[in-house]
Amino acid sequence: MPSSNEIKAFIKGFYYSFPVQLFMLHLRRYQVFLIFWFILFSTVNGDFMSTFGADALFLSPEYLGEVNWLGMVIVGAATGIFCMSWNITTFILHSNQFKFLATTSKPFLKYCINNAIIPLTFIIFYIVKNVLFDIHSELLSAGRIMLLISGFLTGITITVIIAFLYFFRTEKSMMRTMEPVFRDPKAFAKQFGIGGKHFHEKGILRVEWFFNTSFKLKMPRNVSHYSQEFIDTVFKRHHFTAVISIIFAFLFLALLGMLMDKPFFIIPAAAAILLFFAILIAASGALAYWLKSWWFPVVLVIILVLNILFEKEIIDPRNKAYGINYTNRKERPVYNRDSIMQLCNIQQMEADKQHMIGILEKWKQKQTEEKPLLYIINVSGGGTRSATFTLNVMQQLDALMQGNLMNKTFIINGASGGMLGAAYYRELFRLKQQGKSINLQDKRYTENISKDLLNALFSSFVTRDLFAPAQQFETEKFKYSKDRGYAFEEQFSRNTDRILDYPLKNIISDEAEAKVPLMFFNSTITRDGRKMMISTQPVSFMMRNWPDSASGISSEADAIDFAAMFRKQDPYDLRLLSILRINATFPYVLPNVWLPSTPIIDVMDAGMRDNFGQESSLRLLNVFKEWIKNNTGGVVFIQIRDRKSGEWEDGYEDPSIGGMFTKPVMTLQNNWMKMQDYYQDEMTEYGNNSFPFSFSKITFMYTPLPKQKGAALNFHLTQTEKLDIRRSLQSAENAASFKRITSLEQRSSKDVSGEMR
Incomplete structure (x- = not known):
């Protein structure tokens, strides 16, 4: 016993070991x-932005449309680059703390x-979490999991080998340069100041x-007899080598950005994030x-100059x-x-209203009943899970x-991801109508819409937005810069077989003739919160409530x-792909989109104003309520939403000291959608009580299966999440909603004048 x-x-000895002292x-x-x-550990552990699926980006990285060995190699290589960036940067910053290394x-x-405590811990932690995730979320076999892990380790190994070969080669070159000085005592004394300041401690x-290159324990050499000039020279040459490696990495990323139009060069989102972190470090x-x-003053000056430019x-x-x-x-x-009020003066609103009534008449002519049910579909935002x-x-x-x-559907309204799915389905219908x-x-279409979009986004942000922003592409008339917005459109277009890649003008006629349902594409103006409504038809009557001349309101x-x-x-x-983005x-x-007005305005996600599409649909019904009353058997108001309403099952977080400080800031963020629910439920109730026609609201909700945390709110889905979304259609609530649709259709065909509730 010791x-x-x-x-x-x-x-x-343990405490004063080099690894512990570096830590x-x-x-x-x-x-x-x-x-x-900290961000990497918490993300992989599912603590950081887990509701947005950040953990899945790292634990099931997709490459070329699937989770595969090569994708894991790329993530492993990016992990290696991040670790090397960490090592290079801290080596440069801390080298004056361990002078003895200069003599080895x-x-x-x-x-x-000796600096491997944190990187090695992360790699082991990542592998463990990856195996568990692949078992429970990706439903992979043991053999497939081992193959993927081998890819991750292969990527790290390749990166580390290349990095050290580079440093070994440059070190040999440096030693050849300094060898004549070492052999000549007079030259050495002259260049490195023998007799000058020396170190009197390690x-x-x-x-x-410390651990040497053979992983054996070794005592550090006493460097008190070396001059400061000599040690500084050795370290500075290594620093220069490290800086050159960083420059090469920057150039590589710029080259990758130039080649991103080819799917082969779109790296997994996790790899892009790791590379971005490596660059920041x-x-x-x-x-x-x-x-x-x-x-700090220099950074401030740079920011001011960029702002002026x-x-x-x-x-x-x-x-x-x-x-x-x-x-x-x-x-x-x-x-x-x-200027805004001029766009929606009463004469213009009336003219646009009559134009829309003409489209309603054409819609009615297609129906088989004398007074058909008018369907309106509202879809919610929610990324790929909603789509x-x-x-x-x-x-x-x-x-x-x-x-x-x-x-039977006259119009589709909504926000964000839901509109991606609805627009894709409508376009498939339009193409079918054309023969x-x-x-x-076909389930192939649901597979298409659920394909990954985040890889292209993050890859473009790191490789193109930051390092190759000068690339351009051309539409029919104009040139635009390629950035992550362009990358999103291109990836979505590839996922959907490019059937949505056309300008808005190409569908004006089909909507005007009621061959396909109308779609109102909304976004939110950041300057004042107004909606920006994009439609093929004039819609000034949607800009405000109809003026009441009797009351003066x-x-x-x-x-x-x-x-x-x-x-x-x-x-x-305007490209339909851009409208969807x-x-x-x-x-x-995704970047906000600026529009050419004076002053300039920019727009962002429709969900900021109306995440469920109901606000616009209810206004439309109010404008055309008399026509609907006289020409239809009522309205079927379908809401397709990607989240539960109420969400009492989620419970509440326990109070904490940190929560006391963050609650004032996070209250609006956490309750934004709930407040929209409260407001729109009230609007719907008012409408139901005031509309002079039958009004039936039927809701379909994505509800995760028991013991499932639910699909993440982002543009990436795991295999388990895709399966969970499909199974959600069979929930008791959704089954009841489908049954109501069947009942309404049966009753409509028998007695369109019956009550539809």
Whole structure:
């Protein structure tokens, strides 16, 4: 049994070991770099942004449309790059703390070995979590899981080998350069100042032992007889080598951005995030090393200069709506109250109303009943989970209605992901009407809409937005910069077989003739919260409530008719893909889109204003209530939503000290959708009581199965999440809703004048 002195000696030796001292050094200095590790650990563990599916991006990375070995190799390589960036940056910043390494061969390799506590812990932690995730969420076999893990380790190994080969080669080159000086004592004394300042300790860090390149314990060498000039020269040459490696990494990312139009070069989102973190660490380290205490003033000056260049429009990183005219500066519409109210004057509203009644009449002519049911579909935002659930519901509804869902639907409203799924389904129906061989019930289409979109987004952000922003593409008339907005559109277009890749003008006729349902594509104007409504038809009557001349009540416009406001900017040349992206501009994930007005306005996700589409639909019903009363058997108001209403089952978080500080900020964020629910439920109730026609609201909700946490709110779904969404159609609530649709259809065919409730 060891004595107490031996135990004390062991503890002392352990504490003053180089690995432990480096770990303690990271905790004491430049703690900002530890934030990156904290984010990675908490993300992989499912604690950071788990509701948005951040853990799935790391644990089931897709490449070329599937989770495969090569994708894991790329994630492993990105992990290796991040670890090497961490090692290089901290080696540069902390080298004055361990002077003894300058007198050893391969000092950077020794540093990496002894600095491996955090990287090695993360790699082991990632592998464990990945195996568990693949078993429970991706439903993979043991053999497949082992193959994927081998890919991850292969990627790390390749990156580390390449990095060290580079450093070994440059070190040999450095030693060949310095060898003549070492062999000549006079030259050595002259260059490195023999007799000058020397070190009288092993370094600022007290180190008793370290691991050498053979992973054997070794005592550090006393460097008191070396001059400061010599040690500084050795480290500076290694620093230069490290900086060159970072520059090569930057150039590689820029090259990758230029090649991103090829799916082969779209790396997994997790790899893109890791590369982004690696860049941030390298850039932060460079600023701290070269500028010392001047880094903050220099960064501030850079920001001010960039802001001036931005204001003068010398640089313009803002995203645009592809297809419309941004060059016609002299005829940009003025965005103020007077110009907005002019767009929705009573004469214009009446003219647009009569135009829409003409479309309603054409819709009615297609129906077989004298007074048919008028279907309105409202879909909610919610990323790919909402798009997938929406398409699943529409397929099943169409099957129940013998293929007549689109014929009986007059308009589709909504936000974000739900509109992606609805637009895709409507386009499939349109192509079928044109004679294309399409089975609307084919599950291939639900698989298409559920394909990954995040890889292209994050890859573009890291490789194109940051390092290759000068690339451009051309539409029919204009050129635009490629960024993550463009990457999103291209990936969505590939996922949906490019059937939505056309300008808005291509569908004007089909909507005007009621061959397909109308769609109102909304977004939120960040300046004042108004809706920006994009439609093929004039919709000034949707900009505000209809003025009541008897009471004198005239409301302000809370929406804008896009085509009317930007009539001189070729509004109907706007790409449908851009319209869908604008409608689904999730904050930060996708860039806000700026529009050519004076002053400039920008728009973002429709869900900020109306995540469920009901607000616009209820206004439409109010405007045309007399026509609906006289010409239909009532309205079937379908709501397809990607989340439960109420959500009492979720419970409440226990109070905490941190919660006391974050609650004022997070209350609005956490309750935004619930407040919309309260408001729209009340509006629906008012409408139901005031409409002079039968009104039936039927809701379909995505409800996760018991013991399932539910699909994440993002543009990526795991296999388990896709399966959970399909199974959700069979829930008791949704089964009852499908039954109500069947009942309404049967009663409509027998007695359209009966009560539909």
